[in-house]
Amino acid sequence: MTPASTAPAEPRRPRGDGWTEIVSPLQGATMWTHITGVKASSSVDDVNGDGPTWHVGVTQRSASGATVRAGRTAMRLARWAFDMKEAEEDNHGPVRVLRSLWLPVDPARRKPCACKAETPEEVSEAGAPGDRDAYVWRVDRRGAS
Numbered sequence: 001m002t003p004a005s006t007a008p009a010e011p012r013r014p015r016g017d018g019w020t021e022i023v024s025p026l027q028g029a030t031m032w033t034h035i036t037g038v039k040a041s042s043s044v045d046d047v048n049g050d051g052p053t054w055h056v057g058v059t060q061r062s063a064s065g066a067t068v069r070a071g072r073t074a075m076r077l078a079r080w081a082f083d084m085k086e087a088e089e090d091n092h093g094p095v096r097v098l099r100s101l102w103l104p105v106d107p108a109r110r111k112p113c114a115c116k117a118e119t120p121e122e123v124s125e126a127g128a129p130g131d132r133d134a135y136v137w138r139v140d141r142r143g144a145s
């Protein structure tokens, strides 16, 4: 029998009600929408050859239909649905909308990204009033999003 650890990791699929899989514009990623307006990509990325890492990228639809930074409730839902409670949030994308959760497949690699010590952070807000969350963004030096 092959140990589970040698099988290639698959993108995580959401649990719970209200999720619909949609066509993904991103190669290698699956894309999901939730009835509440949360949108999530799910993939396994290998950033800079550090090893396979589960990546869930979250946005949210505002009341006016625009794609905006996900608020506290949306992030809590995404962490739970994709089993990413242990994941680290690390945002490098140039558009500054996506909130990215990262969880190395290998538990021994689960430590804060080096950028957190090396790169100054920019802190602003995510989410609608009443659902505010901090949005921390760092200048991209790794090619991650």
Ligand SMILES: [Zn+2]
Binding pocket: 090, 091, 113, 114, 115, 116
């Ligand atoms: Zn980082």
